[in-house]
Amino acid sequence: MIVVMKAGSTKQELDGLISKINGVGLQTHVSEGIERTIVGIIGDERNFDARKIEVLPGVERVIRVLQPFKLASREFKQEPTVITLPNGLTIGAGGIVIMAGPCAIEDQRSIIETALAVKDAGAHILRGGAYKPRTSPYTFQGLGVRGLEMLAIAREESGLPIVTEVMSPSDVGLVSEFADILQVGARNMQNFTLLHSLGKVKKPILLKRGMMCTVEEWLMAAEHIMASGNHEVILCERGIRTFETYTRNTMDLSAIPLVKQLSHLPVIADPSHATGSSALVPPMAKASIAAGADGLMIEVHLDPENALSDGAQSLKPAVFAEMMQDINIIASAVGRYLEGFPKCQAG
């Protein structure tokens, strides 16, 4: 941490600062410039709130030197984290993994049919929401535990592992009995009570980036889960909020290679929520793989026109199947492969 003193700060203020820093067991290193005096703090600054220094008299600004996340950082752990599901499927090991399914589980028949359809197209994991965060209290809120049961039956029928959202700490126990991967939605990325509960779970967590959250905050949310005991976190970019209104969100695709630099955690992309428009999903899915994503989460619905939720951004199975072929080609073009697909020759 570096402290910049105000122009005209006094010797007494400097001494006060130094004694405060020494008081918490850290060392200082003073450098007097022409217009400003700078104080370097030597030691691990992560347990130390920068805002506590900012408030001292004579202090102009405090600058952190280290990233505030540790367990999630590439510096802490060089080799990529690989997550292995009970059926042996790995995420983050090199192969591209696709999660697909409806926004919300609607009934037993359709979730089974969708599971079989996406499996047929080559998807590896079935997604489906039983608990739905909805902006309006007057629209469909999900089937709850009945939805989880339907999802489990669809897993049995299709053989696909399942990922589903959990919205509340009190549901974590229940959802983790059913799901292979537990999802934290964008609106809950900073629901710290929920994150701490998920730190106690022995299943991987899919952590969506909050729509107003910086990459640093996203990695700090992962850090909350990891510091609570669960190191199996999969990051998922799903678009951030900007002034642009044509698309539902703005997909921050540069976050993919950036997170790969900063962290060892696997990162996937969700172009369905990021764009909100089925026509934009295939190009952005391809772009995500080209940018280095380890996988995709895609909304697929048998009959988008009659979906109870998010039909406008859902692909029909046939479109999804076609996209999977294209993804396989793109994967090869960046030196990777789509899990379970014949490796195609590129270049």
Add this chain to the structure above:
Amino acid sequence: MIVVMKAGSTKQELDGLISKINGVGLQTHVSEGIERTIVGIIGDERNFDARKIEVLPGVERVIRVLQPFKLASREFKQEPTVITLPNGLTIGAGGIVIMAGPCAIEDQRSIIETALAVKDAGAHILRGGAYKPRTSPYTFQGLGVRGLEMLAIAREESGLPIVTEVMSPSDVGLVSEFADILQVGARNMQNFTLLHSLGKVKKPILLKRGMMCTVEEWLMAAEHIMASGNHEVILCERGIRTFETYTRNTMDLSAIPLVKQLSHLPVIADPSHATGSSALVPPMAKASIAAGADGLMIEVHLDPENALSDGAQSLKPAVFAEMMQDINIIASAVGRYLEGFPKCQAG
């Protein structure tokens, strides 16, 4: 709701749309323009998800006509909602109400002293956090239930009602035993499970605006609480996230008069979190009252330099007391008054 058909959409597509709308019991009204055909949907569109229409063939765009919130709207209820606390204090009735206290409760002595100091300066309600949402898992997370107990003792000593944050549905019961007003923090504004729990509580809810949330979403969050049974919601503007970095957030002060137009709920302002800088709190507090706020929430700390949380934005009691005098003058200047203060003559 209005549906704009694509240029070149077919008669069959139009018929499909109309039959779908009729199928849910709503009527249509078709208007053929030169470049586009427009279909008006007649009936209450609130229970109807616009995105379900967007996905139909031939549809270019769907536009909502009514505001999606109902119970929270000025149209539904003309007269302002007035909230009365057990000690008879009213919020939203015309008098300006001030909530003040530390960001986090640190120990019994300091919370009592702060309570007495802010009361002395004229504050009406004591604030203090027992559960703290913190970006880093490595910094102080609040005292939890011990903090609630300290807060209750400070209420007894000072006579001030108390407002404190609740972060999880499972804590709602406990927190509502202690607090006079339950606060939903910005990061939980769209924690719908929490909102629904608060709908069952018989105490007023202070609902902070999410830092990435639109005014419409904020009112929809209030709608979630109200539709679950609790109509006593106080809105609190605390800054939104923008690209500006000098301030912690960007205080959207125009949201105050805007919400007054759109809703009957009382609305207060929190310049401490909005700016993150104690030097900016007094001018923005005055500006908030000038813009029409029904109250303020202000962070006050006996010794900001040693605060465990958010010292940089906390006022010392003496500065707070001085600001209260200024607020009283501004209140008069906009034809209002600070609760319990001698009315001053303006103009």
Add this chain to the structure above:
Amino acid sequence: MIVVMKAGSTKQELDGLISKINGVGLQTHVSEGIERTIVGIIGDERNFDARKIEVLPGVERVIRVLQPFKLASREFKQEPTVITLPNGLTIGAGGIVIMAGPCAIEDQRSIIETALAVKDAGAHILRGGAYKPRTSPYTFQGLGVRGLEMLAIAREESGLPIVTEVMSPSDVGLVSEFADILQVGARNMQNFTLLHSLGKVKKPILLKRGMMCTVEEWLMAAEHIMASGNHEVILCERGIRTFETYTRNTMDLSAIPLVKQLSHLPVIADPSHATGSSALVPPMAKASIAAGADGLMIEVHLDPENALSDGAQSLKPAVFAEMMQDINIIASAVGRYLEGFPKCQAG
């Protein structure tokens, strides 16, 4: 400037950095921490592009210590800049100054009538656009030089000095023959060629904040004008772009007291463009004065329903006159006064 070296950077990389810094005549000060080595650069960093250091091998991050603006800074010049117009009116000297008039000049009669109406209500300066930046090429683009002539006649008739926008370096000469204050619109805040031309003019410049610009960039735009020779710059906050859609822009009112800390330049507020809605103008005008603005720019139109531009945000003269009375009261409440008004007693 402070340079943070990467974890694991080599001695050779450090030496390379130091020799590069020494090469431009600056000194260094090295501080070795546990996880990082930090290099302080001693000397005036303003002429030195931080990005040139960032690119060196072994460098993780470069942090500026000094504000990049100098002439515009409070540190450079403590006392507030006061701008005096030919008629003796001062801006920034303590009295609040109001600029009012139509968005666009439409014809000779209406600009004279508006000038007389706003003067009658107590306004000090007449505003009116002859050159209009319009998003669409198909709407009214302003009267150009004919508009300037009409404005000059309205000045003669009313005695009010005039402020008007200039959009192009090639128009600077012409516009400065007519205007008492030249305005740079938000969309041109970083039109550096225009800023440099205005640095050669001997008239005050009203510099609107760009809707996507940080406060630092705004002050840097002022610095461009000042470094080119003209130190008479008036800053004007007019709202920034965010995700909120109810209002035209989001008025960043905390920028007012912030800029007062950072700079000696006078700063005014434009609630008409910031909100886009006439109903929100009076509350936000009052809030602006309460926050410390030195003046206001307000759109007034004789007949907003038939305005050629921005009628929705224009006040009718009677509403404006009433607002002026309220502004006078608010000004007193913050220890200031509205130029030319009887000082009212507050408190």
Add this chain to the structure above:
Amino acid sequence: MIVVMKAGSTKQELDGLISKINGVGLQTHVSEGIERTIVGIIGDERNFDARKIEVLPGVERVIRVLQPFKLASREFKQEPTVITLPNGLTIGAGGIVIMAGPCAIEDQRSIIETALAVKDAGAHILRGGAYKPRTSPYTFQGLGVRGLEMLAIAREESGLPIVTEVMSPSDVGLVSEFADILQVGARNMQNFTLLHSLGKVKKPILLKRGMMCTVEEWLMAAEHIMASGNHEVILCERGIRTFETYTRNTMDLSAIPLVKQLSHLPVIADPSHATGSSALVPPMAKASIAAGADGLMIEVHLDPENALSDGAQSLKPAVFAEMMQDINIIASAVGRYLEGFPKCQAG
């Protein structure tokens, strides 16, 4: 255009609206709902400012139905616009085109060497700035006309067409004597005087998206150029401003397929400015092609560590050459090809 009347609006207000609309030669179509009356306006709304209706009594909201851009729209012109340079190179015809070179022209030798190096790697067009918009007045502002002359010599030596920025209407004549494509920078995207000047030029215009501009405003800026007479516009996505700070801007890659839907104009991507970091350029360049871009603009510098501008985001020639090979493979994977490269087999 659709007008939503307020709840409780009167018959007289409705009549006033209709007569105003009829007055400008447009027809209306009234639809009475349960909670609101809706008025459709029939005819071309583009020459009609929606804000003029908004201000009428009884009007709640005005909604445009048609896109405000016409000449730039896919609806107006189905087939893609193909731009042909003097040397026969086409942009927008299917082949991917790469523009590469330094941020700023620094001297004759280096611009020639860079031109030869990027040509050798397969680039098609040489970029280089002679006029540089710089945030600070104290850093390198470009070589001006001397830079243009150096660029022209580099064209002669390399055979590559050149693209360079023009910042002011008064420079348009001069720059168009030298450049094959004239570039409008992000900060000038709404410099309407400049856009109108470029409408008179007989050379293609590269129009960068403003960092705070919506896709609609970007297409409207193109419309300004086209409506002034020049239909040869190439759009360039270069990142928008958000709250994220790790990257210089946030690259809005979904704008690429979106603009392809909305417009017939070619669109390219600039990952150098969008990310600000050379390590992120190759992945985002590949992602841009996967998303459907017609080309790329890439900053390449012989010696980024000593660049006068933007070294941190510049690629060295060897890295650029390697990236070109990857781009060729990605192009094949999306059924396209890199101009002048052997078509590689994908799939």
